[in-house]
Amino acid sequence: MRDPARILVVDDVADNVEILRMRLTSLGYEVVVAEDGEQALAKVRAALPDLVLLDIMMPRVDGLEVVRRLKADKSLPFIPVILVTAKASPKDVAAGLDAGGDDYLTKPVDHGALVARVRAMLRIKTLHDEVQALNKGLEAKVREQVEELGRVGRLRRFLAPQLAQAIVSAGDEKILENHRREVVALFCDLRGFTGFSETAEPEDIMAVLKEYHGAVGPLIRKHEGTLDRFTGDGMLVFFNDPLPCEDAPERAARLAIEMRDAVAGLVGSWTKRGHKLGLGIGMAQGYATLGRIGFEDRFDYTAIGAVINLAARLCGEAGDGEVLMSGRLAAAVEAMAEVEDLGERLLKGMARPAAVAKLRALRLA
Numbered sequence: 001m002r003d004p005a006r007i008l009v010v011d012d013v014a015d016n017v018e019i020l021r022m023r024l025t026s027l028g029y030e031v032v033v034a035e036d037g038e039q040a041l042a043k044v045r046a047a048l049p050d051l052v053l054l055d056i057m058m059p060r061v062d063g064l065e066v067v068r069r070l071k072a073d074k075s076l077p078f079i080p081v082i083l084v085t086a087k088a089s090p091k092d093v094a095a096g097l098d099a100g101g102d103d104y105l106t107k108p109v110d111h112g113a114l115v116a117r118v119r120a121m122l123r124i125k126t127l128h129d130e131v132q133a134l135n136k137g138l139e140a141k142v143r144e145q146v147e148e149l150g151r152v153g154r155l156r157r158f159l160a161p162q163l164a165q166a167i168v169s170a171g172d173e174k175i176l177e178n179h180r181r182e183v184v185a186l187f188c189d190l191r192g193f194t195g196f197s198e199t200a201e202p203e204d205i206m207a208v209l210k211e212y213h214g215a216v217g218p219l220i221r222k223h224e225g226t227l228d229r230f231t232g233d234g235m236l237v238f239f240n241d242p243l244p245c246e247d248a249p250e251r252a253a254r255l256a257i258e259m260r261d262a263v264a265g266l267v268g269s270w271t272k273r274g275h276k277l278g279l280g281i282g283m284a285q286g287y288a289t290l291g292r293i294g295f296e297d298r299f300d301y302t303a304i305g306a307v308i309n310l311a312a313r314l315c316g317e318a319g320d321g322e323v324l325m326s327g328r329l330a331a332a333v334e335a336m337a338e339v340e341d342l343g344e345r346l347l348k349g350m351a352r353p354a355a356v357a358k359l360r361a362l363r364l365a
Helices: 014-026 037-047 063-072 090-099 111-155 161-170 193-199 202-222 248-272 306-317 327-333
Strands: 006-010 030-034 051-055 081-085 103-106 179-191 226-231 234-239 278-295 298-304 323-326 337-345 354-362
Touching (some): 051 111, 063 090, 179 248, 234 306, 278 327, 298 306, 306 323
Parallel strands (some): 278 323
Antiparallel strands (some): 278 298
16 A cells, blocks of 8 residues: 555535545545546546545435445455445445445544544555455465476476476576587396287286386486486486486496396296396496477477487397496496496497496495
């Protein structure tokens, strides 16, 4: 509410208007006046007063009709109305309050009553405005939270929840635009899955995939890897993007060992059901181009580059329970892992031999 408060005095008798104007002005209020109901409606919309003192008995449009129209106009803010009437019977007062009036004064207007009722209505106006401002702030906060939940939901399609939340908290998705960065890529898929899927019932295939994904998915989240995509039994995970982490090689190594062990725990059950399956993993370290692809309703975050191809080829070369890695990655994790150098190998689809190593286990801390 403004200071000083603005009060609209409405009466078709000029002497009444002048008396109220003088009294209110002496109390420090800003006063505007209207001579009839039509003028009052126009003045309210133009001046947006903080309080209206409204005579009931007026020609053309009386005070009761004026207050009804004001209270029905949703475009107006809350403006308390004190009805000023020469009729003070309970029936008349009830009719005024029922029409939308907030209080009333009887003529001739007593100065003490005028001061008390004006101050009371202005206090109500102030409290109402404060509540409205609080509500608007809460509404804005709710909208922001809903938008944030939507953004988190979209980001969680391919990011660990911690990373998705961090990006949303930063308020900037530019990090998801195309860029180049060094990453550690991890490819894994099930050994024997192609033959299994050619002969098994669809329900059995879906059951195996559900168990497989249920075992390795939480591990990806645990180590805060970025899940690129599922391709049936295969998946690509990479580290150090979109948010950087200094220990990307170590995280990838830990994830690989835990994924291998988790799937090993499922193999017994699969074997009893006649499914000959295992897990192979390939990892490499190098530079890739990363970014968001797709369209508004469905997008993915992906990595492209030689390092991704190398990890995929190493995965294809790995036997059941093996974790193969590039020579560069092996050098990065040798302090915390047991690594066997396998020398150079010519991998399928690659023009030159690549240095390959096998990750056997993590060293005890």
